[in-house]
Amino acid sequence: MSDTSRAHALALDARDPLAPLRKRFRLPEGVVYLDGNSLGALPDDVPGALDDVVLRQWGVDLIRSWNDNDWWNAPTRVGAAIAPLIGAAEGQVVCGDSTSVQLFNALVAAVRLRPGRSVILTDPDTFPTDGYLADSVARLCGARVRRVPAGEAAAVLGGAEGADVAVAAYNHVDYRTGELRDLAGITRAAHDAGALALWDVCHTAGAVPIDADAHDLDFVVGCTYKYLSGGPGSPAFLYVARRLHDVFDPALTGWHGHQEPFAMEPGYRPADGIARARIGSPPILGMLALESAIGVFRETGMAAIRAKSLALTDLFIACVDELGLEVATPREHARRGSQVAVRHDEAHPIMAALIERGVIGDVRPPDILRFGFNALYVSYSDVVDAAAALGDVLASGSHRDPRFAVRATVT
Numbered sequence: 001m002s003d004t005s006r007a008h009a010l011a012l013d014a015r016d017p018l019a020p021l022r023k024r025f026r027l028p029e030g031v032v033y034l035d036g037n038s039l040g041a042l043p044d045d046v047p048g049a050l051d052d053v054v055l056r057q058w059g060v061d062l063i064r065s066w067n068d069n070d071w072w073n074a075p076t077r078v079g080a081a082i083a084p085l086i087g088a089a090e091g092q093v094v095c096g097d098s099t100s101v102q103l104f105n106a107l108v109a110a111v112r113l114r115p116g117r118s119v120i121l122t123d124p125d126t127f128p129t130d131g132y133l134a135d136s137v138a139r140l141c142g143a144r145v146r147r148v149p150a151g152e153a154a155a156v157l158g159g160a161e162g163a164d165v166a167v168a169a170y171n172h173v174d175y176r177t178g179e180l181r182d183l184a185g186i187t188r189a190a191h192d193a194g195a196l197a198l199w200d201v202c203h204t205a206g207a208v209p210i211d212a213d214a215h216d217l218d219f220v221v222g223c224t225y226k227y228l229s230g231g232p233g234s235p236a237f238l239y240v241a242r243r244l245h246d247v248f249d250p251a252l253t254g255w256h257g258h259q260e261p262f263a264m265e266p267g268y269r270p271a272d273g274i275a276r277a278r279i280g281s282p283p284i285l286g287m288l289a290l291e292s293a294i295g296v297f298r299e300t301g302m303a304a305i306r307a308k309s310l311a312l313t314d315l316f317i318a319c320v321d322e323l324g325l326e327v328a329t330p331r332e333h334a335r336r337g338s339q340v341a342v343r344h345d346e347a348h349p350i351m352a353a354l355i356e357r358g359v360i361g362d363v364r365p366p367d368i369l370r371f372g373f374n375a376l377y378v379s380y381s382d383v384v385d386a387a388a389a390l391g392d393v394l395a396s397g398s399h400r401d402p403r404f405a406v407r408a409t410v411t
């Protein structure tokens with residue numbers, strides 16, 4: 001039996017090695033923020049960094065900033081800062097554009113790398129943008145999408161159909177249930193079948209070690225506005241394994257990925273290495289905000305973050321069990337990301353009532369309450385306070401107030 005008392009949570013906070021990092025984020029007084037799996041909290045370093053980028057670099061240095069403030073190399077420089085967080089050696093990660101754009105670019109490249117194969121293997125429950133893009137890329141490339149749940153992907157890859165799969169494209173974590181997928185097993189099965197593996201790590205980057213090199217992943221795409229706290233719409237990243245650099249033929253051959261961009265040649269000649277995955281002008285404001293946001297990761301490591309994240313989610317699951325609610329997230333550590341999903345028919349009004357009390361999570365259809373735990377700024381006392389608020393809402397029936405019957409938010 002786990003101790004879910006507030007006294008125990010406070011004792012855990014007192015000996016938490018990551019606790020000092022909480023002050024590196026600006027969290028409003030009285031809020032328990034459990035939606036960092038959708039939009040990370042504001043890092044304390046970001047406003048000052050943005051101020052400098054806007055007022056000095058843009059306002060004073062103007063166009064000279066591309067050289068003098070090294071704006072030009074920001075996509076590869078910020079990519080290099082993200083690399084250790086996903087277990088990638090240098091020179092394989094580029095930052096820029098949205099997750100959707102990076103997914104598109106990588107999917108087309110993967111299909112092009114396996115001529116004669118016509119299947120994009122993906123999950124029926126993949127995050128919607130991934131599924132929509134797989135369908136579009138299939139139409140564009142004369143391929144077809146085969147939707148197979150992650151748990152069955154290795155078997156399909158190992159069977160007769162495997163020989164026709166160009167790429168297996170899966171989410172590392174199910175955005176609804178928080179289930180962590182078998183990244184190593186699916187990747188191995190894809191490679192044994194002669195296919196490539198593309199992982200969407202939006203829900204694990206900065207929360208769960210990914211070990212891209214160790215697992216021989218081919219392509220990895222992730223957003224930076226969740227656990228990396230890069231800010232709303234901050235640019236995504238793309239990892240392309242070094243062994244593919246010379247043959248990587250991206251769909252989006254923008255001029256920033258050219259061998260000599262300022263030669264202004266009429267024809268495209270790809271840059272060497274990961275710079276080939278650059279596209280057009282990068283969103284400098286967002287990228288430099290992200291660069292300052294991820295500075296905090298230099299003060300800890302992914303193993304410590306993962307250990308605390310599992311302890312936080314263990315504690316929350318124990319609290320939810322005591323409330324007699326259904327936990328949709330797997331209990332085994334090896335199958336759990338950094339969120340806990342709770343099933344309830346009244347998920348939406350319950351979350352609305354919680355948010356009114358200062359406990360911020362979100363909901364996903366049809367009946368999932370999601371609570372995300374960023375180990376850098378969520379405390380053990382936050383966990384028990386959130387669970388207590390959930391218990392109070394249910395016991396009092398406050399979520400049945402007609403105000404909460406209306407879907408008030410877009411997220």
Ligand SMILES: Cc1ncc(COP(=O)(O)O)c(C=O)c1O
Nearest residue numbers: 098099100127129175200202223
């Ligand atoms: C797994 C996953 N992929 C992609 C996205 C979003 O893509 P984009 O950043 O292009 O909106 C999200 C979240 O919005 C996500 O959870």
Ligand SMILES: Nc1c(O)cccc1C(=O)C[C@H](N)C(=O)O
Nearest residue numbers: 037038039175202233364410411
């Ligand atoms: N990317 C988002 C956005 O642009 C608006 C609102 C929410 C989001 C999210 O990140 C949603 C999130 N990926 C999810 O797992 O549902």
